[in-house]
Amino acid sequence: MNTPNTPAQAAAEHTTPAHGAPLTDRGGPAQPLLLVKDLKKYFPVRGGPLDRQKRFVHAVDGVSFAVPKGQTLGIVGESGCGKSTTARLVARLMEPDAGELIFDGEGVEEYGGLQLKEFRRSLQMVFQDSFASLNPRLTMQEAIAYGPRVHGVPAAQALAQARALLARVGLEPSQFGSRYPHELSGGQRQRVNIARALAFDPRLVILDESVAALDKSVQAQVLNLLQELKAERQLTYLFISHDLHVVHYLADQVMVMYLGQVVESGPVEKIYNGSAHPYTRALLSAVPSMDPAQRTEVSPLAGDPPNPINPPSGCRFRDRCPHAHALCAEKTPALQAVGGDIHHLAACHLNDLTSGHPLAGKELNP
Amino acid sequence: MSAPLLSLEDLSVQFHGNRKASALNQVNLELGAGEVLALLGESGSGKSVTLRTLLRLHPASRTKIQGSIRVEGQDVLAMKGRDLELYRGGTVSMVFQEPGLAFDPVYTIGQQITESILAHGEKDVGKAKAQALEMLEKVQIPQAKRRFDAYPHELSGGMRQRAMIALALACKPRLLLADEPTTALDATVQIQILLLLRELQRETGMSVIFVTHDIGAAVEVADRVAVMYAGRIVEEGPVSRIVNNPCHPYTVGLLASTVGPEHRGKPLQAIPGAPPDLANLPGGCSFAPRCSRASAQCSSQVPPLVSGSGGRLACWNPVSQLENQ
Amino acid sequence: MKTYMELAPSAALTEEPPAAPPSRGYWGVVWQQLRRDPMAIAAGSVLLLIVIAAVFAPLLAPADPYKTSMIKRLLPVGSEGFLLGTDELGRDMISRLMYGGRISLLMGVVPVFAAFGIGTFIGILAGYVGGKVNMVIMRVLDVFYAFPSVLLAVAISGALGPGLSNSLLALTLVFVPQVVRVAESVTTQVRQLDYIEAARMSGASAFSIIRVHVLGNVLGPVFVYATGLLSVSMILASGLSFLGLGVKPPEPEWGLMLNTLRSAIYMNPWVAALPGVLIFLTSIAFNLLADSVRSAMDIRR
Numbered sequence: 001m002n003t004p005n006t007p008a009q010a011a012a013e014h015t016t017p018a019h020g021a022p023l024t025d026r027g028g029p030a031q032p033l034l035l036v037k038d039l040k041k042y043f044p045v046r047g048g049p050l051d052r053q054k055r056f057v058h059a060v061d062g063v064s065f066a067v068p069k070g071q072t073l074g075i076v077g078e079s080g081c082g083k084s085t086t087a088r089l090v091a092r093l094m095e096p097d098a099g100e101l102i103f104d105g106e107g108v109e110e111y112g113g114l115q116l117k118e119f120r121r122s123l124q125m126v127f128q129d130s131f132a133s134l135n136p137r138l139t140m141q142e143a144i145a146y147g148p149r150v151h152g153v154p155a156a157q158a159l160a161q162a163r164a165l166l167a168r169v170g171l172e173p174s175q176f177g178s179r180y181p182h183e184l185s186g187g188q189r190q191r192v193n194i195a196r197a198l199a200f201d202p203r204l205v206i207l208d209e210s211v212a213a214l215d216k217s218v219q220a221q222v223l224n225l226l227q228e229l230k231a232e233r234q235l236t237y238l239f240i241s242h243d244l245h246v247v248h249y250l251a252d253q254v255m256v257m258y259l260g261q262v263v264e265s266g267p268v269e270k271i272y273n274g275s276a277h278p279y280t281r282a283l284l285s286a287v288p289s290m291d292p293a294q295r296t297e298v299s300p301l302a303g304d305p306p307n308p309i310n311p312p313s314g315c316r317f318r319d320r321c322p323h324a325h326a327l328c329a330e331k332t333p334a335l336q337a338v339g340g341d342i343h344h345l346a347a348c349h350l351n352d353l354t355s356g357h358p359l360a361g362k363e364l365n366p
Numbered sequence: 367m368s369a370p371l372l373s374l375e376d377l378s379v380q381f382h383g384n385r386k387a388s389a390l391n392q393v394n395l396e397l398g399a400g401e402v403l404a405l406l407g408e409s410g411s412g413k414s415v416t417l418r419t420l421l422r423l424h425p426a427s428r429t430k431i432q433g434s435i436r437v438e439g440q441d442v443l444a445m446k447g448r449d450l451e452l453y454r455g456g457t458v459s460m461v462f463q464e465p466g467l468a469f470d471p472v473y474t475i476g477q478q479i480t481e482s483i484l485a486h487g488e489k490d491v492g493k494a495k496a497q498a499l500e501m502l503e504k505v506q507i508p509q510a511k512r513r514f515d516a517y518p519h520e521l522s523g524g525m526r527q528r529a530m531i532a533l534a535l536a537c538k539p540r541l542l543l544a545d546e547p548t549t550a551l552d553a554t555v556q557i558q559i560l561l562l563l564r565e566l567q568r569e570t571g572m573s574v575i576f577v578t579h580d581i582g583a584a585v586e587v588a589d590r591v592a593v594m595y596a597g598r599i600v601e602e603g604p605v606s607r608i609v610n611n612p613c614h615p616y617t618v619g620l621l622a623s624t625v626g627p628e629h630r631g632k633p634l635q636a637i638p639g640a641p642p643d644l645a646n647l648p649g650g651c652s653f654a655p656r657c658s659r660a661s662a663q664c665s666s667q668v669p670p671l672v673s674g675s676g677g678r679l680a681c682w683n684p685v686s687q688l689e690n691q
Numbered sequence: 692m693k694t695y696m697e698l699a700p701s702a703a704l705t706e707e708p709p710a711a712p713p714s715r716g717y718w719g720v721v722w723q724q725l726r727r728d729p730m731a732i733a734a735g736s737v738l739l740l741i742v743i744a745a746v747f748a749p750l751l752a753p754a755d756p757y758k759t760s761m762i763k764r765l766l767p768v769g770s771e772g773f774l775l776g777t778d779e780l781g782r783d784m785i786s787r788l789m790y791g792g793r794i795s796l797l798m799g800v801v802p803v804f805a806a807f808g809i810g811t812f813i814g815i816l817a818g819y820v821g822g823k824v825n826m827v828i829m830r831v832l833d834v835f836y837a838f839p840s841v842l843l844a845v846a847i848s849g850a851l852g853p854g855l856s857n858s859l860l861a862l863t864l865v866f867v868p869q870v871v872r873v874a875e876s877v878t879t880q881v882r883q884l885d886y887i888e889a890a891r892m893s894g895a896s897a898f899s900i901i902r903v904h905v906l907g908n909v910l911g912p913v914f915v916y917a918t919g920l921l922s923v924s925m926i927l928a929s930g931l932s933f934l935g936l937g938v939k940p941p942e943p944e945w946g947l948m949l950n951t952l953r954s955a956i957y958m959n960p961w962v963a964a965l966p967g968v969l970i971f972l973t974s975i976a977f978n979l980l981a982d983s984v985r986s987a988m989d990i991r992r
Contacts, residue, residue: 215408223636
């Protein structure tokens, strides 16, 4: 902080608590900011008029995880794995069918716990589609000021704060403040969306494929901005992405999902360098190589992800898994510590020496 | 080298309708038989416009095309009527990004491929059907016989893209245009499609132009890469040269902003700013406003695309020189 | 190694601002698009002319529209003193057409605006709340929808009895279900957009979300649809008068005039056709203008 006169830093100082008391750390550093326990969401599937049997898409089926304070949890997986539904359930944009949310030690919406409104204030979300997430009839500063205004901040103050936030995300307020979404580029709009999320001084920001739609050169700018903001405001991120490179760059913890369930989770270096689940390995080796001399010769997996309406019995990955065994169809593997490391979990019979899988505990080629 | 399969000379495309835009600006490009070229660029770089112009898909009333396109010595811009129909899908065909949108939902996959074969000269329906089935097998659709009678919505994303490739290759085109064919797919499916395209190219000896914004995908399939920016080719060369020794500051920036594990904990070397407005291109080099190496010359004169042994380059102040021999 | 904090200001502020003129806002852009559209200008000018003639009829009309004359019946277009001739009772056609425009335009505009207000309200309610409320509202309106507009208008007017205010009411009732349908479908679309979710994330109440985020984005398309209804309303109103269910003679109204001049069609076809020509012109102009507004409002990303 050797140049405190830059507009961005002035803005940063200017924007802190604008409305109400900031939601402070209550549980201490060891308490995870967010604990999710056994989250479930089933969507009913409409059959034909004569189809009496009710069927469900098991979009999120018993997902539990913790996001430590000040860290970034990356959730990866293919389409239909339930990562975006998980984000929406956490944000309470959707009612979960079952499960618990514990925010900094306090249960959300339970007796004696955190009220939904309070919880929402400490959590914000940035969506993938930068255009759809901005009201086309509001100027950028109005869009950012809207949330604080709803919470009773006087118009002038909310607007001043919005302009300061615009400056912080790298958009000159005098130039961009009174513009409309269609007048901005994708990268600029996504900066506005980030500024809007910050208007509440949230503690947790959910980034749902927030950089996926951006061009590579612009994506790097936004990733840098996200990193700066995280350090500056002690933010915690829940970063949902299908891009393994980006998750590797940004995340501290990684959780891999497949068909609504967590198959592996752990610190980023463990997942990328010592993954224990065959699906994670396949996902990692499906990334195109950047070296023309070492092109991928064999596809790690065949076929598409199966339909989440009828997931396979037992281990859901078994019909695409190169190491599948009769056991995998009978018994559902549970998340278990990998090699005694309680921070690195995988749900695979290969990882469990007592499972009875003939290859359990053996070194495998990805 | 013998006469190239495809040559573009000073190809410029301008759209005038509600919004004017110079989508392509004097693009020169040659493609030999059996060659795979990746057009790499971001949104608005003109990579997709190039493909669509090659097939003459832009509405003539709103598009002004200058320059020339020659495929197998034929002047594409002069084609009319039946010739154009036979050229589209026969000589050159295309694979789209969204296979869900490229198929007609009310006909089966098999019907659509058969119809395409019939439209390009085959008279015998039975033979056309057999050929269509063979195509589905060739793109490794499991249980091709059953999928022949499936409607597009009954197939998964990856299967649909395979069927789309089968449709595109049904009439044995000399040149396949692939417009971001793997962008909408999941990672594990994307790599399957890339491998399939590579295999089919080797087998049929066709040429391919592969449009993508993903350098990784380009590296997997292409022999040569042409990097586009604001409707111009700024650098072109063999894929290994582009990846290992990029010369144009934009290519360097693009490679640097593709994140990898080595970047963890460090700020990324992002290219500042945003791509220019195609309705209002800056004079001189279009990249100059975002370029850290820009000089006065850059903002006044458009750099010519100069050939060297390592390919071609349009830059006044390249990061490293293209060797001239 | 630099930390993010040190890098922050320089890295963030390098986003090059595009050298664009200051923002004109959404309606500014729409207005500019309209001004460039020759069709919009033409249709707008015709409408403006008709509206001015109607509004200022008392000042502009060359003669008394009620003054009859047995000698000067059915004079042809271009007669001396009667620019557009006279009708079957010898009244000055041009004056009657100008005065008639007042009622005809009124009957075109008022029901549409009333239906626009009522329909948008119901539509947004149905669209935003969704679920059972939506189903009940929409199914009830489907009953109205099942009848052709003309039949419905005739039935309601017939039940209420002839007269200006009854025809206005009848026409409003005809248009409400149509407006609701459009408002409901637009609201349902808008409700699923991310910016509504973002607003919900900020803890805004449903009322605030509707007022700030839904209304602005629904009113536009519904308004365009309603502009298209103006011509329908005018034609229906003329139809009602033609059938004797609207305005009563000797009141000048285009539909009624068309009816009474009907018998003169073989004697003086030009004069007899004049009210029809005006109905046609006005409704075409309304339609073209609505089309232009629709395309001008469609600002793509």
